[in-house]
Amino acid sequence: MTAKDPISKKTIACTMFCLIAAIAIVAHGQTAAGTKGPGEHQWWKNAVIYEIYPRSFEDTNGDGVGDLNGITKQLDYLKELGVDAIWLTPCYPSPQVDFGYDISDYENIDPQYGTMADFDRLVAEAGKRHIRVIMDMVMNHTSDQHAWFLQSRSSRSNPYRDWYVWHDGKGETSTDKGAPPTNWQSEFGHSSWQWDEKTRQYYYHKFYIQQPDLNWDNPAVHRAFKDIMDFWLKRGVAGFRFDAIGSLFEDPGLADEGVVKDKNGNPLIDAYGEQVLDGSKTFLVAKMHPVIQEMRAEADTFNANAFPGERVLIAEMYSSNIADLANTYGPPGKPEFQLPMDTQVGFIDKLDVAAFRAKLTDAETGLGSHVPLLLFDNHDNPRIDMRYGDGAHDTDIQRVVATVLFASRGAALFYYGDEIGMKTTPPARKEDVKDPIGIAGWPKEKGRDGERTPMQWSAAEHADFTTGAPWLPVPLSAASINVKAEEGNPDSLLTWYTALIRLKKSNRALKDGADIMLDTENTKVLSWMRQAAGAPAVVISVNFTAQPQTVNLANDAPGAGTHKLKTLLKTPGAADPSSLDQIQLGPFGVYVGEVQ
Numbered sequence: 303m304t305a306k307d308p309i310s311k312k313t314i315a316c317t318m319f320c321l322i323a324a325i326a327i328v329a330h331g332q333t334a335a336g337t338k339g340p341g342e343h344q345w346w347k348n349a350v351i352y353e354i355y356p357r358s359f360e361d362t363n364g365d366g367v368g369d370l371n372g373i374t375k376q377l378d379y380l381k382e383l384g385v386d387a388i389w390l391t392p393c394y395p396s397p398q399v400d401f402g403y404d405i406s407d408y409e410n411i412d413p414q415y416g417t418m419a420d421f422d423r424l425v426a427e428a429g430k431r432h433i434r435v436i437m438d439m440v441m442n443h444t445s446d447q448h449a450w451f452l453q454s455r456s457s458r459s460n461p462y463r464d465w466y467v468w469h470d471g472k473g474e475t476s477t478d479k480g481a482p483p484t485n486w487q488s489e490f491g492h493s494s495w496q497w498d499e500k501t502r503q504y505y506y507h508k509f510y511i512q513q514p515d516l517n518w519d520n521p522a523v524h525r526a527f528k529d530i531m532d533f534w535l536k537r538g539v540a541g542f543r544f545d546a547i548g549s550l551f552e553d554p555g556l557a558d559e560g561v562v563k564d565k566n567g568n569p570l571i572d573a574y575g576e577q578v579l580d581g582s583k584t585f586l587v588a589k590m591h592p593v594i595q596e597m598r599a600e601a602d603t604f605n606a607n608a609f610p611g612e613r614v615l616i617a618e619m620y621s622s623n624i625a626d627l628a629n630t631y632g633p634p635g636k637p638e639f640q641l642p643m644d645t646q647v648g649f650i651d652k653l654d655v656a657a658f659r660a661k662l663t664d665a666e667t668g669l670g671s672h673v674p675l676l677l678f679d680n681h682d683n684p685r686i687d688m689r690y691g692d693g694a695h696d697t698d699i700q701r702v703v704a705t706v707l708f709a710s711r712g713a714a715l716f717y718y719g720d721e722i723g724m725k726t727t728p729p730a731r732k733e734d735v736k737d738p739i740g741i742a743g744w745p746k747e748k749g750r751d752g753e754r755t756p757m758q759w760s761a762a763e764h765a766d767f768t769t770g771a772p773w774l775p776v777p778l779s780a781a782s783i784n785v786k787a788e789e790g791n792p793d794s795l796l797t798w799y800t801a802l803i804r805l806k807k808s809n810r811a812l813k814d815g816a817d818i819m820l821d822t823e824n825t826k827v828l829s830w831m832r833q834a835a836g837a838p839a840v841v842i843s844v845n846f847t848a849q850p851q852t853v854n855l856a857n858d859a860p861g862a863g864t865h866k867l868k869t870l871l872k873t874p875g876a877a878d879p880s881s882l883d884q885i886q887l888g889p890f891g892v893y894v895g896e897v898q
Contacts, residue, residue, distance in 0.1 A: 346541075346614040346640055347673050348813055349386040350708070350803050351436065351715045355681050356393050356415055357401065358756050359718055361768035368756070368767070370416035374424045377431050379785070383721060383796075384803035387434040389543050389616070391681060393421075397447050399512040399738065401754075402438075403545065404445035408530045425538045434540030436616065441527055441593075442546045443513040450526075451514050458501050465523055466514050467506035469556065471497070479504075485558040486584050491574030491742050494584070508549050508584060510738065518550045518593060528600045535604050541614035542601075544639075548619065550590050553583035573747035591629070594638040602637075616675065616715075617642035620649075624668035631672045641675035641713055648678035648707070651689045653699070653846040655828045659819055662710060662830070666817040674712040678703050679720055685753050688726040695848060697723055698890035701798050701873065702844050705892045708802040709842045711817045711832070718757055721799040722788050727777040728752030736774060760786040793874040801871055805894070809870065810837035820858040827851050827887065831859070831897075839897045840870065845887040856882040859897060867895035 360372025370393065380388065392402035393415040402412070411421050425435050444451055453462035471480030482495035482504055488511075495504040496511050506515045516523050531542065559579040562570045570578040594615070601613040617639040621627040627646065632638030647661045665674040679686055686703055687696045700723050707714050728748040729735045740749020751774055756767035758780040764772050765780040788794035806812050815834035820841065821827065829843040839859070845851045859865050865882040871894040872878070879885045885893050 345386065345434075345612065346713055348806065349614075349713045350384055350806065351387045351389055351616075351675075351713065352380060352383070352385040353389045353391070353680060353715060353717045355391050355718060355754055357773060358754050358767075360757060360759070361770065361772070364768060364770040365414070366768050366770040366773045367414050369414070370411070370420040370424050374420075374427050377427055377433060380433060381431040383800055384807060385433055387436050387540055387614075388428065389436040389715070390438065392438045392440060397445055397512065399445070399510055401737075403440055404443075404447075404510065404513050405440055406445040406447040407449075409533045422537060429538065434612070435538070436541050436543055436614070437534050437539050438545055439527075439531070439542035440545045441516065441518075442549050443507065443509060443515045446512045446514055454514075455498055455501060455505070458503070464520050465517055467517050467552065468501075468503045469495075469506070471495075471504055474502070484556050484583070485579070486552070487576055487579055490739055491572070491576055506552065508546070508552075515549075515552075518589075519554070524593065524596060528597065531597065531600055532604065535601065535613065540612055541616065543616040543618065544594075544597075545618050547590060547594070547617050548585050548587045550593060551586040553586065557583050559583045573743040587626075591632070591638060594630075595632060595636045598632070598637050598639070614641060615639045619643050620645050624664040628669050628672070631669070641673075643715070644674040644676055644712075647674075647676050647710075648703075649683070649689075653690060653702070655825050655846050658706065658828055658846075659822065662706075662817060663819055666711060674710075675715055676707055676710060676712055677715040677717075678707060679717040679753075680715075681717065681754055682750055683753065685717070685724060685726040686720060687723070688752075692848070695890050696725075697795055698873070700795055701892055702846065702890050704795075704799055704802055705842060705844055705894070706828070708799075708806045709812060709832070709840075709894060710830075711815065714806070717753075721796050722758060722785055723783050723795045724755070724758060725777060725779050725783065726752040727755050727775075727779070734775075758784040760784050798871075805870055809840060809896075810834050811840040811896075815840070820855050821853055824853065827853050829853055829855055829858075831855075838868075841867070841882065841885075841893075841895055841897060843885050843887060843893045845889065845891045848889045850889060850891070851887045853885050853887070854883050855885065866898040868898055870894045870896055 354373060357368045359368040360376055361368050362371040362375060363369060392405060393412055394405045395407040395410050395412045396402045396404050397406060411418050428435055450462050450465050453460050454466045469483040472483060474480035479497050482493045486494045488494040488507060489509050494507055496507060497504055507513050508515055559582055562578040562580055564570055572578050598615055601615060605613045617630055619630055619642045627642055627644060630639050630642040644665055647665060650657050686700055690703055691699050729751055732744045735741050735749050735751060737749030737751050739747055740751060755774050756765060756772050756776050759766035761781050761784055765776045765784060767776060788796035791797060811832040811834045815832035818831045818833055820829040820831055826847045827843055827845050831839050831841050833839045841855055843853055856865050859882050867879055867881060869878045873888060873891040876888055876891055877886060887893060
């Protein structure tokens, strides 16, 4: 691959638009003049986004690996669920060392997932159902098989040499490579510096050895990724989720990182037997902001020419506080992400009422005019059952989690299979592990296979995921936890998700209203109200315990009305309360009602 000329590429893109604009406008619900319907300009503000791990969603050719045609096949299911957009983890060509996050070609589709024609068909069919497609954008690193890196490592004088991070070793001589330039460590164990014998320098990799980091101090890298964005935007994608975005930059002075110590002053040791470092020299988030402003400007320019307001940038962020999260939206006049992930709510990892109340209040009061993107789950973390469940009330607890996700203000992101209660199912033996993290860290670290098992469509063989041998075993839980068993069952988790999402879209207060915390001294029940001008308020109460609870929300309710309630949604089998004075909740019970 060679560097592309940005002017010629833009010219091609504009020409393509002239040919496809009419079709795309219809597919995405626009008028002939290119204007948007009510609420469509910023559709993402109340969006429901569904993460799909393509190799695990549905396989249509029997090779045991999910594919793009499998996603297209299930679009009606996603429409019925109420999804506004699907985020696809990487389906670009890749050696699959990190299952797609090691990309060897950013402008194509990996043959195991299908063809570019299959991708275009997916986008078109999704558009007919008012479902947008969001791609993963991996800018921190490429595969070591990418043409850029093959050129870069071919010689020190190659024009692509400076596209990656190369340094001499400490104490290097003509016969001795020396020590790695710093003590920095890979996220997956051991040094993040790899010696290259041919050119006698080390290259930097924050993740796997086969994922060399790009040099974002090189303007050519910036131009290349704007071209990549344009390539997919002109094919109709609705935006990008930016992977590992906080690790774009490292300390140019090559200072060592500090060692994290326990309360006794001893170094902490990770699953790989390495000392835990503080990340202070390899997560220079402050340097990320100008890059994202540049990428956002590129996307917004594209928007102005074709689909105003539809292109959204999502950030994978694990911010330590609300101020850091707020910064990722960008300063006035220099916007960055519309939807940085608010992991502070969904990754508390315990049902702690005070913690949830505080973090939801932060999201309501600490982001200015921006909206949060809430999530509880993704492909890199154990599923909800393992992080929040108690083994006895898992389905009820998943109702609790879903209610916080969809009944709070903002956009909501959830992971395939959450809606039916799929369980984390890690390998029992090291020889069964597919994820390199688990292979390297076993037995302390079992890897991420447990949260990536095939989607459970039915109780049939292989859960109707494939007619062949699935790339990961289908869990035994698929016999009872599957789409077919839960569809049409009024008490199922799938029915609960569908009902919640419909309320999020149709009820004025749940769609547009502010979050107001109620009964704020209660340590067992989380209650809040959604209130929008000109619409009845909605109250939500969620029991975080296995014991029945009763709450009185009358003192916190607005106005001087009767405070009678109209039930919108409640835990199966629960009684309807007559007013805010007495809302009874069973173990992990949920109540959603409109104040009359």
